[in-house]
Amino acid sequence: MRDIIVIGGGASGMVAAIMAARKGARVKVLERMQRVGRKLLATGNGRCNISNRRLDASHYHGGRPEFVSNLFKVFGLEQTLAFFGDLGVCVQEEENGKLFPASQQASSVLDVLRYEMAQLGVEELCDAVVHSIERGRSGLRCVCGDGRFFEAESVIVCAGGKSSPNLGSNGGGFKLAEALGHTIVEPFPSLVPVRLDAPYLNQIAGVGLNGRAEVWVDGKLECEETGDLLLAKYGISGTAILQLSRAVSECTLRNRDTQLRIDLFPSLSKAALAGLIHDRIEKMPGKTTDFSFVGLIHKRLIPILLKTAGIENAQRPCGDLTPADVDRLVAAMKAWTLPCCGTQSWMFSQVTAGGVDVSEVNPETLESKIAPGVYFAGEVLDIDGDSGGYNLQWAWTSGAVAGSCAAAAMREQ
Ligand SMILES: Cc1cc2nc3c(=O)[nH]c(=O)nc-3n(C[C@H](O)[C@H](O)[C@H](O)COP(=O)(O)OP(=O)(O)OC[C@H]3O[C@@H](n4cnc5c(N)ncnc54)[C@H](O)[C@@H]3O)c2cc1C
Structure with a gap:
């Protein structure tokens, strides 16, 4: 019997543990929180957007988005749905190809993953914060903050990124990888206000x-x-x-000049919007300028758009507006420009962009090219997806590949 340690009991870690155990490895999951799968419970507003019917590499970003294509050939959407189907999870499709468990409960996804881990004898050790991965005489050693240590032939780092640290992942995985000699592509928050x-x-x-x-x-x-x-x-x-x-x-x-431009009427051309405004003015020329837009634009936006268009006296009759005033208003409504100064903090971000440089990882097995026996899966790698189920799909795919390959490599020894 050979041992594998999975660092992190999140989405990728649980799938890695199951796949490795199914191939005969003795698996321990070391999780820093009091229980595994905290983040999974919060996904999709508690409903878990498990994947997406429109899965392809165009929805992924990072150093080498093509990295994901090869792995999807091994464990893509079809294999993911079969995997969860075997565990008892049926899926339902919603808008834009988003897939959710038919139960509409993220907790049901966590429950079946934990049940399968228990069936396979995977050991869950919580409150176990791994601080370092060291090379010992008989393999790899994971040392925890409280002094405990665990040894194994292979270690799969599934410690996530830095997003929503209250749910577990706090950048610890990057530190573990860096200490092994890996390059970390500078992380930044994504899917964030x-x-x-x-x-x-x-x-x-x-x-x-x-x-x-x-x-x-x-x-x-x-x-x-x-x-x-x-x-x-x-x-x-x-x-x-x-x-x-x-x-x-x-x-x-x-520090690049970054602006948001909002088109409040995307279905209308500039000319059509100008025509609409001129019609309103013609019908009710005596209304004050600000009141003449009530019913067309959100009331709290009216004074701001008028100001943006350089119309200072909102109380004058709208019949006094000149064609040039209307043109400037249309420009403000079709391209309301707001300078961006950053994003909300890691606490409010759903996904981490950046992470372990994938050129330092075997693209077929996800084994480190720098530290043999160490594998990576999930958000700890420099791959992130669009919103819509793509990030969990990456966690399932990379976890499945890393878990299977780590176990298969030990059998070959
Ligand atoms: C609020 C929210 C909603 C989301 N909704 C969706 C959605 O509906 N669909 C979707 O596709 N994606 C969603 N995502 C993104 C998705 O949850 C993540 O991309 C995915 O969970 C990443 O899986 P992971 O296994 O790589 O990392 P995580 O799920 O973050 O798991 C990492 C685990 O490692 C543990 N850990 C970290 N460091 C250590 C250490 N040193 N020692 C031991 N354990 C450690 C952590 O506690 C954590 O349990 C959402 C994210 C958030 C925050």
């Missing part, structure tokens, strides 16, 4: 919109997304913003 630099945010905090948001970097369009936008005292969040936040996070970190 964006901070904006605008004086009027207090006035519009809580306003929800549905529009198109674009990220402009050094005067060029970087990426765009249509969907929910939610203004807040610090800036903005919502599904569309989370998806764009990676670009904002990286570009503001590198």
